[in-house]
Amino acid sequence: MSFITLTTDFGTKDHFVGAVKGAIYSELAEAKIVDITHEISPFNITETAYILKNSYKSFPDGTIHIVGVDSELSEDNKHIAMELDKHFFVCPDNGIISMIASEIKPTKIVEINIHDRVESSFPVLDVFVQVACFIARGGNLTVIGKEITEFKKLIEIQPKVNQAQTQIIGGVVYIDNYGNVITNISKKMFNDIGKGRAYKVTISRYSFKKIYKKYNEIVGNNSEDARQFDGNKLAIFNSAGFLEIAIYRSNLNTVGGASSLLGLEYRDPIIVEFFTETKTEYTLLS
Template sequence: MALVTFLSDFGDKDYYVPAVKAKMLSINPQLNIVDISHSIAPFDLEHAAFVLRSTYREFPKGTVHLVGINTTGTMTFGYIGIKLEDHIFIGPNNGILSLLADYDPGIIVQFADIHLRDSTFPTRDILAPIAAKVASGAAIHDFGGPSSNFKKLMSRQAKATREQIIGHVIRIDCYGNLITNIRKEIFEKLNPGKFTIQFGRETIDRLQTGYDQVEAGDPYGFFNSMDLLEIGINHGHGGNLLGLKQDSVVYITFGS
């Protein structure tokens, strides 16, 4: 099955998304194109990387992932393809693909000039044809050579000691739930059995396993399907009610 996922900041009110899909289907009408999201805020590399990192492993290995985020930005250094955990990613070399894992991809290919062209719409004119051809059986090496200029961005990491973990809110979803960068593995390694979690004006000393294990209006905390600490207010917008936003600090103190 020739499968391509498509992630962009194009929205759904303009012609951009269908134009990119049309370009790919003109190359291979049998492609199966799955939209991940086109509601990323313009140029928001961090959100886009979070969404893609949270979903790509759910697709079959060998899936091609087309990434159209800030492809014409001044910090974009050409266009690349990478192979990561047997998935192929086609996108701009602006740092977004470096945020998909905590290690470098096994294969990084810089697309050669012969496959590039001057364009104000490079997702359609450059990246979509390559993605369609790779999904149809071509190798990313067919379009360029090894890259020595892989642009990297650093995501914020939680800080941990035996006494405390200091993390940050990295995403507030549409329900107002707050997802942090505190990982279950680190918490379980340090947790002596007694702890407090402080976020905004709230403090909790126990974790749940789901949203509805506290009363409506009460705060909760649990490790979600991504093994990240998620906090909020049941049946309420946690961000608004707690005065928290992206990058707000969350504290876990042990033994208190």
């Protein structure tokens, strides 16, 4: 049985998702289709990259991931199929794969060339489905495209480190369902650059002197009256290993999340500053 995942910005109101699933079953009746999400913000490549990076590894080796965000074919937006980390990705070449491929080198990439036989304004349905089902049957990637070595890389997905190795300059790449603000600074990068030094995290007009290991750590020894901490802001490395700015026990219907309460938005810059000298007011990440 082949697993085929779908990640799109189609939403669920229209016919698009249903049509894609129907086309997959028509081609490959035994396929197992899993929706990662169809609620990507329209055309948001960075958001797609973050969600894809933190979901694909949970699937078995050999899973095929169809990605339908900003997928209309053009001279600047080719279609590619890629084998990477024992998974397959069928997607536009618009930088979506950057966050995954920055750490793991693709085994093989091809530029899909079946468009000569398929005229389509809905390539996810008419092209990506055919390619995914072909791969699921054991087909070789080179049959559906010419092998290439390069793909588009999104510079904004990757944080920068200054020459003195005293700052990481990143940005907001995603705002989750709780209103938490996710940045592109990973715990690995933080530890590799920080090397145990004291630090300060700054985003907009807010600064943080501690990065928590889990959300309820902010309560400390006050568990009997934990409600007094509701609405407090905190910095944490989330389950995906990325630096996140959150509101403790936020409720979007009443209190609001970090994005709305702190006025933080997609692409806002965040800076982690490291200090060589000992600064006892900053708590080190253990």
